[in-house]
Amino acid sequence: MAKITYIEHNGREHVVDVANGLTVMEGARDNNIPGIEADCGGACACSTCHAYVVPDWVEKLPAKEAMEEDMLDFAWQPDPARSRLTCQLKVTDDLDGLVVQLPEKQI
Template sequence: MPEVTYVAADGTERKVQVPEGRSVMQGAIQNGVRGIDADCGGVLSCATCHVYVDPDWVDRLEPPSEDEEDMLSNTAAERRDGSRLSCQIEMTEDLDGLRVQIPETQS
């Protein structure tokens, strides 16, 4: 099962196995990872699951859709290179080892 490392704003790391086909957001919520609020439940209507994808992984992901780009313009934390909505990153075996940093705030 692929694994994601969630890095909190304070640098604390938490590794979680996320089944293929599930989103990085679902992995966080189902495993009690703090900092990903996911107010809309993953339907791309908020930006409270914002993460910073580690630079080594950015090019391995599908690019964000136009709708995701629109939502990323509403993040509470600074938007950076690698900013993504974790509800839009679907886990596959190719993403085993993915690292994402959680912003200091989501709202």
């Protein structure tokens, strides 16, 4: 299990425990975190689970695969270094303490 902090665009923080094997997107969805729409349900087909990883975590996460890179082109104001699709981040103990900031909107 990992404790993940989701920070809404307005600064409101949500700290939740997310079970190993779920994705960061599923953790947000299951805990009713506003700002993650996840229209495609986690199929890496919509970019509505876009979030910005805080700088300390960028290098700790697995590299983006080509499909995620392509879908990020459709995200709201993507940051080449910090943007991730949360449906592509599988939760493990290694993600304990992860902090993601949610964009102003999803498109």
